[in-house]
Amino acid sequence: MDGSNDLKKVAYYPGCALEGTGHAYNRSTKAVGKSLGLELVELENWNCCGAMEVKNVDPKIQTYLSARNLSIAEDMGFDKVMAPCNGCYHNLKKAEYDLANDPKSVEVNERISAKAGHDAYKPGKVETIHALDWIKKAVGEEELAKRVQNSLKGIKVANYYGCMYTRPRHIFPEKDKGPGSESTAKPHFMDDILAAAGAENVEFPLKTACCGGAHSLSDSDMSTKLVLNIIETAEACGAEVIATECPTCHTGLEMHQVRAEKVLGRKTNVKILYFTQLLGMALGLSASKVGVQENLSDSRAFLKEKGLG
Amino acid sequence: MTFQAPLDLDGAIALADAVAASAASDTAPLEAAKQLLGAGEVVLEAWVEAAGGVPTDDEVEGYRLLALHRQGAKGNPSFNACRETCRELVYLRNVVEMSLSEGDLAQARHHLMLEAHVLRHLGLFVGGKLHESGLGDFCCSSRPLHSADSTITN
Numbered sequence: 001m002d003g004s005n006d007l008k009k010v011a012y013y014p015g016c017a018l019e020g021t022g023h024a025y026n027r028s029t030k031a032v033g034k035s036l037g038l039e040l041v042e043l044e045n046w047n048c049c050g051a052m053e054v055k056n057v058d059p060k061i062q063t064y065l066s067a068r069n070l071s072i073a074e075d076m077g078f079d080k081v082m083a084p085c086n087g088c089y090h091n092l093k094k095a096e097y098d099l100a101n102d103p104k105s106v107e108v109n110e111r112i113s114a115k116a117g118h119d120a121y122k123p124g125k126v127e128t129i130h131a132l133d134w135i136k137k138a139v140g141e142e143e144l145a146k147r148v149q150n151s152l153k154g155i156k157v158a159n160y161y162g163c164m165y166t167r168p169r170h171i172f173p174e175k176d177k178g179p180g181s182e183s184t185a186k187p188h189f190m191d192d193i194l195a196a197a198g199a200e201n202v203e204f205p206l207k208t209a210c211c212g213g214a215h216s217l218s219d220s221d222m223s224t225k226l227v228l229n230i231i232e233t234a235e236a237c238g239a240e241v242i243a244t245e246c247p248t249c250h251t252g253l254e255m256h257q258v259r260a261e262k263v264l265g266r267k268t269n270v271k272i273l274y275f276t277q278l279l280g281m282a283l284g285l286s287a288s289k290v291g292v293q294e295n296l297s298d299s300r301a302f303l304k305e306k307g308l309g
Numbered sequence: 310m311t312f313q314a315p316l317d318l319d320g321a322i323a324l325a326d327a328v329a330a331s332a333a334s335d336t337a338p339l340e341a342a343k344q345l346l347g348a349g350e351v352v353l354e355a356w357v358e359a360a361g362g363v364p365t366d367d368e369v370e371g372y373r374l375l376a377l378h379r380q381g382a383k384g385n386p387s388f389n390a391c392r393e394t395c396r397e398l399v400y401l402r403n404v405v406e407m408s409l410s411e412g413d414l415a416q417a418r419h420h421l422m423l424e425a426h427v428l429r430h431l432g433l434f435v436g437g438k439l440h441e442s443g444l445g446d447f448c449c450s451s452r453p454l455h456s457a458d459s460t461i462t463n
Contacts (some may be wrong), residue, residue, distance in 0.1 A: 222433065225433050229430050233423065233426040237425065
């Protein structure tokens, strides 16, 4: 990535989930950005990235749908678009890769773009970044630490990245480039950001494990077991909070935490919060400003006890 | 406490449950850690065999588990969603051994418990993939459901 100045104002692609179940992530991401003096400009007339549904029916259609969003960012004069959802981030990255490496994807993208009446997106024009990249690169840990008003000191956090933030490796050419870059094997950007805000990150061996999100409808029991194991592992690591950076993972963790208690009789106590919610409260924002009341996982009493919100 | 070596995927998950439940007590940590790693191999053998393959006896970086994962992921990129899980199993087994060599039994037992949790995840993940689709895909990063020549863009 280029210098931090390029990241002070970026195009914003919230994606469908952040308008629905992941609304608290949308709210907290915007609030954190504002608090840090960063600007997000939402893509005009954006569309679904193709998610997993379209990709499973026809991956070339998904490539087009994501490419259209990149095309909008370019038309708006941006060379960077920030996507906080792992699914959107992954799909935009994948479209970029496919258009640079797969002639069939290029052909389909050009054909549908012509039918839709806009120029086809050409790879290399817009870089997709995640909310973690955005905050870490635009602000950095040193500056974050200076801006902290309510330290997360004493809060033990397991950082959960999910499976799409780093996979497949080939669509993330900027990762695994040594010091300062993100790792696909052991991602650490969320750890770095929350540590700067004072949190005590615990060792957590399932930080990139599958949450069974795509299983939720077809085999809820399997999703519940996968999530329960992730949550119990976090608790075994001493975590009081699981920090998330993906609306699908977050919702899955919340829903199946409740379901595990109802169906399997296994109660767990760890709180589930978006990293932007934790960071926002550390920066002095109220719990409601970062949408804590919108979470299924009720952490208000816990946060109050910790002097946050 | 000693454990029976698992014969199949369900047995591997049962072993994970048993070790997780007893890791803090009288379990011999290194022996159990090695058994968990072996159980991980049983899980991946089930995956390879279900695809009609013969599980390899090769090793990658000194571990058969990693060779089995590589074999299981060949031609099936969605299986890479458990690549780090396999590496964590190897890592945690090594931490157990290292902790014991440093005389830190508490650390060894803690990491043994984590290793059991990681094995449980591997068993559930692979079991889910086998159960859900008969070697199809449910993973977001997986292959499309339909072959290239049946898609609507052709």
